[in-house]
Amino acid sequence: MEWITRSGLVIGTFPPLKAIAPGLEVFITTRPGGASAPPFESLNLGGTLGDRHETIERNRKLLLAALGISPRRLARTGQIHGSEIAVVTRGGHYEGFDALATAKRGLSLAISTADCYSVVIYSPPEHALAALHVGRRGAELGIVGRTVGVMRKRYRIDPAYAVAVIGPGICGKCYSVSRDDALRFPKAFRRFERGAWHLDLAALIERELALQGLKKRNIFSSGLCTACNPELFFSHRRDRGITGRHWTLASMRPAGE
Numbered sequence: 001m002e003w004i005t006r007s008g009l010v011i012g013t014f015p016p017l018k019a020i021a022p023g024l025e026v027f028i029t030t031r032p033g034g035a036s037a038p039p040f041e042s043l044n045l046g047g048t049l050g051d052r053h054e055t056i057e058r059n060r061k062l063l064l065a066a067l068g069i070s071p072r073r074l075a076r077t078g079q080i081h082g083s084e085i086a087v088v089t090r091g092g093h094y095e096g097f098d099a100l101a102t103a104k105r106g107l108s109l110a111i112s113t114a115d116c117y118s119v120v121i122y123s124p125p126e127h128a129l130a131a132l133h134v135g136r137r138g139a140e141l142g143i144v145g146r147t148v149g150v151m152r153k154r155y156r157i158d159p160a161y162a163v164a165v166i167g168p169g170i171c172g173k174c175y176s177v178s179r180d181d182a183l184r185f186p187k188a189f190r191r192f193e194r195g196a197w198h199l200d201l202a203a204l205i206e207r208e209l210a211l212q213g214l215k216k217r218n219i220f221s222s223g224l225c226t227a228c229n230p231e232l233f234f235s236h237r238r239d240r241g242i243t244g245r246h247w248t249l250a251s252m253r254p255a256g257e
């Protein structure tokens, strides 16, 4: 991941995508440059746990203007820790879904997180794009595989040509879970250390993408932990629920650009 600064906002980008997926741009937002006051400082893009609604809207406008994304061509999810996928052709707020899929050029998809992972999957030949929210529940429900399944069926993608981006999320050292929750996952992704069970969701997502047929060299990960990096990211776990949200934005350029 490489940082760019636009209108005072610090945004993560993935330069290798330019060559292998020229129709796609992925942006990871961070905390600096927004209008929210503590404990939501400062680019809080979601979360209704105390920040002012008008301030969140102001932050969203600032971000979209900085990236040249039209708010009308932005699709967002309601995110309920489920595994339902909305196939969309226009912007809007899709309540009750944790994943969005589209082949509509010029459309952008946003996933809001603060410890959970965002995943973007894009297949260049069909200009088919998906963005999903993956927490422990979503992973358990198989949302990664389900989304690739929808892309195969709906857009006839071949995952061998697809690229994926895994956004920042809580790392395997920071993410402690109950024993029952840990034991629901394969051995390779859970560990008992410092008196508690821990899950490595990023590794789990990577493995799932590979099982679905994506090539390892086409999977890009930010490698950053939301809980370990308080100056950059909000963290639900670290901030005990009183925190903001950042976005992963996946944007398909309009035809001809």
Ligand SMILES: [Zn+2]
Pocket: 170, 171, 172, 173, 174, 225, 226, 227, 228
């Ligand atoms: Zn961490």
